[in-house]
Amino acid sequence: MTVEPGAAPRRTPLTKESVLRAAVAMADEPGAGLPSMRNLADRLGVKAMALYHHFKNKDALIDGMVDLVFSEVELPRDDDADWRPAMRRRAVSMRDALTRHPWAIGLMDSRTNPGLATLHHHNAVIGCLRAGGFTIAGAAHSFSLLDGYIYGFTLQELSLPFENQADIEGLADTMFTQYPFGDLPHLTEMMLNQALQPGYDYAEEFAIGLDLILDGLSRKREAWT
């Protein structure tokens, strides 16, 4: 009376990997945020408690999701001829990954258990900088500065209350009526002359700041002991 193998009451036994991929996919859906255990289980054709066979608790699952995001970032290689374009590529790739998975960035804090992909990522970055002639301390400075900027810029970008020109104009409207904008002359000026100009794209700021930082790093590279 056993079920025929072809009937497949459960297609495949569920793995850490498949659960994580589903969780990331659900979190990526616009406006979704982290899925609940029950919703995630439903999506996988399973009941909630089944997930606890693969993850100690939800926190462990989230750690896995964050590590999966890190694994999408393009790594530099030790033998990259030139550290600067390598670091630039990595920064852009990292920002891309964080924008693809906007739920990830707010989770960085409070997540104190880095996964393997995360550690490999850090290792590769440091290796590239060392090969490029940075001292250990210099590589630490550079790493801290670059990653800080990447996270912070992306965090800011994601928290902008608009995504396109129409949103900006709507926002400006409601703000002008809601707040005493006479008190905020500089902010007003900047909105009128920058954000509200046709074709303005905040994303371009990323490269401007990044290049300024890279300039600074190459200037300090030999000074940093």
Add this chain to the structure above:
Amino acid sequence: MTVEPGAAPRRTPLTKESVLRAAVAMADEPGAGLPSMRNLADRLGVKAMALYHHFKNKDALIDGMVDLVFSEVELPRDDDADWRPAMRRRAVSMRDALTRHPWAIGLMDSRTNPGLATLHHHNAVIGCLRAGGFTIAGAAHSFSLLDGYIYGFTLQELSLPFENQADIEGLADTMFTQYPFGDLPHLTEMMLNQALQPGYDYAEEFAIGLDLILDGLSRKREAWT
């Protein structure tokens, strides 16, 4: 049969301000995170639903909390003689505020309704940069870069899985036993030669990156149209 005024069945009618201060105080308690509506109400000697008389919903309350954090940041003034030390002070003050209220930084994304203190802050920063000789575009670049770095650095700092030397050593121990550290030579080297050195303090990295950025800004100040 009315209650004597001295009996005070309710000391004081609860204001947006008092609720926000209590909420921030609770969130600041180590390891607490955002309080639930019920816990916050208890602390105020009130039932949970009373809070909804002062805030539309929990999100609005959180917006207020974030704005309160911003109000603690030392503002530059238009007439600050020199933009550079003013920006430096502001950056340090901002990092301090975010470290005093570590729950705030993860909330920056998804919080798309800036409060008055936030807007005044932005206005003052832009004003200081403009007075320092930056063009509108230049001020926008500088603002984006500086704030990105401040947020990002602090986010990284708060997510470090240790707070003192003992924690670092404990962490290194468990990591070395848990992961194939032969695969991570550069990371290992950096931990051994930096993080594990006596007296190492990650907080010092903040000033190093900040000064590099300020150098870059003053170099670009006149070039940026």
Add this chain to the structure above:
DNA sequence: CTGCGTACCTTTACACTGTACGGTCGATCT
């Protein structure tokens, strides 16, 4: 003084969350 609106707070209820505890079923090993 009466009566009514309005500000503030409470009660109750509902849908939803993470997860502890125990059970069930089939495959594999001895």
Add this chain to the structure above:
DNA sequence: AGATCGACCGTACAGTGTAAAGGTACGCAG
């Protein structure tokens, strides 16, 4: 054949945000 084990399910519980409706006291119009 029986034991063991991995994968999944059912049930239950404490805690969450908040909608709906009710109460109670004060300030002001008549």
